[in-house]
Amino acid sequence: xxxxxxxxxxxxxxxxxxxxxxxxxxxxxxxxxxxxxxxxxxxxxxxxxxxxxxxxxxxxxxxxxxxxxxxxxxxxxxxxxxxxxxxxxxxxxxxxxxxxxxxxxxxxxxxxxxxxxxxxxxxxxxxxxxxxxxxxxxxxxxxxxxxxxxxxxxxxxxxxxxxxxxxxxxxxxxxxxxxxxxxxxxxxxxxxxxxxxxx
Amino acid sequence: xxxxxxxxxxxxxxxxxxxxxxxxxxxxxxxxxxxxxxxxxxxxxxxxxxxxxxxxxxxxxxxxxxxxxxxxxxxxxxxxxxxxxxxxxxxxxxxxxxxxxxxxxxxxxxxxxxxxxxxxxxxxx
Numbered sequence: 001x002x003x004x005x006x007x008x009x010x011x012x013x014x015x016x017x018x019x020x021x022x023x024x025x026x027x028x029x030x031x032x033x034x035x036x037x038x039x040x041x042x043x044x045x046x047x048x049x050x051x052x053x054x055x056x057x058x059x060x061x062x063x064x065x066x067x068x069x070x071x072x073x074x075x076x077x078x079x080x081x082x083x084x085x086x087x088x089x090x091x092x093x094x095x096x097x098x099x100x101x102x103x104x105x106x107x108x109x110x111x112x113x114x115x116x117x118x119x120x121x122x123x124x125x126x127x128x129x130x131x132x133x134x135x136x137x138x139x140x141x142x143x144x145x146x147x148x149x150x151x152x153x154x155x156x157x158x159x160x161x162x163x164x165x166x167x168x169x170x171x172x173x174x175x176x177x178x179x180x181x182x183x184x185x186x187x188x189x190x191x192x193x194x195x196x197x198x199x
Numbered sequence: 200x201x202x203x204x205x206x207x208x209x210x211x212x213x214x215x216x217x218x219x220x221x222x223x224x225x226x227x228x229x230x231x232x233x234x235x236x237x238x239x240x241x242x243x244x245x246x247x248x249x250x251x252x253x254x255x256x257x258x259x260x261x262x263x264x265x266x267x268x269x270x271x272x273x274x275x276x277x278x279x280x281x282x283x284x285x286x287x288x289x290x291x292x293x294x295x296x297x298x299x300x301x302x303x304x305x306x307x308x309x310x311x312x313x314x315x316x317x318x319x320x321x322x323x324x
């Protein structure tokens with residue numbers, strides 16, 4: 001084992017990891033991932049979540065909802081993250097591999113699933129309008145919108161059915177929380193948090 | 200016609216489509232590319248419709264599907280509706296775990312959308 005006392009860079013790195021761990025605990029985070037979100041990553045996380053939640057005393061209903069929100073969020077990043085913007089262009093396979101952050105937390109009352117990914121400025125307004133509209137609807141209106149979109153929507157080029165956000169709200173009964181943080185003049189970071197209430 | 204027998208994977212369901220009278224979907228569906236998984240299935244049903252059995256029961260027993268799959272499942276059901284309207288005796292059985300309200304609701308929504316005999320079947324975990 002090396003003594004890191006005389007290695008300032010390593011020492012500060014180790015301090016950062018310690019703080020990071022403390023920050024995770026303070027914010028009740030149980031999973032943090034940064035990097036390319038691929039279908040393989042989605043499968044790995046959902047398998048992990050399935051196993052962990054099965055072992056815990058959590059009800060099957062809650063488990064399924066958390067699983068569902070995780071899949072929709074991860075596939076949102078892999079399908080819809082920006083692959084034209086300079087900050088989001090780490091795609092190995094254009095349109096399929098995207099960079100983002102994905103966080104799952106848990107406190108007494110709920111699970112929270114948060115995703116973050118780059119988006120270019122031009123897409124913000126339509127995304128914001130879509131989420132605001134979904135958030136403005138009551139339970140029956142959400143169901144009606146879901147049905148309408150299911151019937152009407154053709155698969156978009158990236159393979160989504162445009163139903164993800166609606167379904168997340170429909171299944172959890174909670175509003176979507178979001179924000180856009182500026183990266184540079186053309187690019188923003190889109191953060192989205194969904195709650196699953198524990199019963 | 201050739202039997203379609205697709206084993207389940209981590210992100211796709213087991214699919215059995217056997218023209219001698221066995222039609223089922225079992226498990227979970229969250230593939231990245233839903234069209235490449237489901238298009239051959241829809242094509243198979245399309246061909247089957249040209250010369251169907253006197254009566255056919257299609258069993259859907261999903262434990263989970265993502266929203267992209269939900270659209271493809273509707274496409275399958277609409278294909279079955281088409282066969283049914285063309286005179287074939289088609290029935291859909293929608294199996295759901297009895298506690299799984301979301302899966303039950305999904306079945307009810309589909310049965311509202313498509314015009315095909317539709318039976319809800321609850322099973323114990």
